Amino acid sequence: MKKLDHYLEKAIGNIEEDRKITRELLDDVVQYLSKNEENHRSVGLTAAKYVETLQRSNAQLVTVATMIQKEQDKTADGLSDDDKADIFDMLQSGDEEDG
Numbered sequence: 423m424k425k426l427d428h429y430l431e432k433a434i435g436n437i438e439e440d441r442k443i444t445r446e447l448l449d450d451v452v453q454y455l456s457k458n459e460e461n462h463r464s465v466g467l468t469a470a471k472y473v474e475t476l477q478r479s480n481a482q483l484v485t486v487a488t489m490i491q492k493e494q495d496k497t498a499d500g501l502s503d504d505d506k507a508d509i510f511d512m513l514q515s516g517d518e519e520d521g
Contacts, residue, residue, distance in 0.1 A: 426493070426509070433486055433512050441479045448472040482512060 451469045455461050489505055 429509060429513060430486055430490060433482070433509070437479050437482050437486070441476060444472050444475045444479070448476070485512065 448469065451465050451472065454465060455469065485508060489508065492502075492505065
């Protein structure tokens, strides 16, 4: 359980850091867009990607919250194979982004 807690904390920390960076980048893009209508052509797709990243991180937070809730609701059954796969996939994608 301690290992799971460690990985969930790490996943949440990574999600929050990714959201912070993405939000800062999106703020910069919005500021750039507000200067000139022509700027939409050059960075509109970039802005959309930042919003998609924020949406994905919302989904990741929901997944983590669901796992935590399931774990709290279980007595001694442990994690399901699906839960373990979800955690593994989330950590793998976080490691790829970090390095």
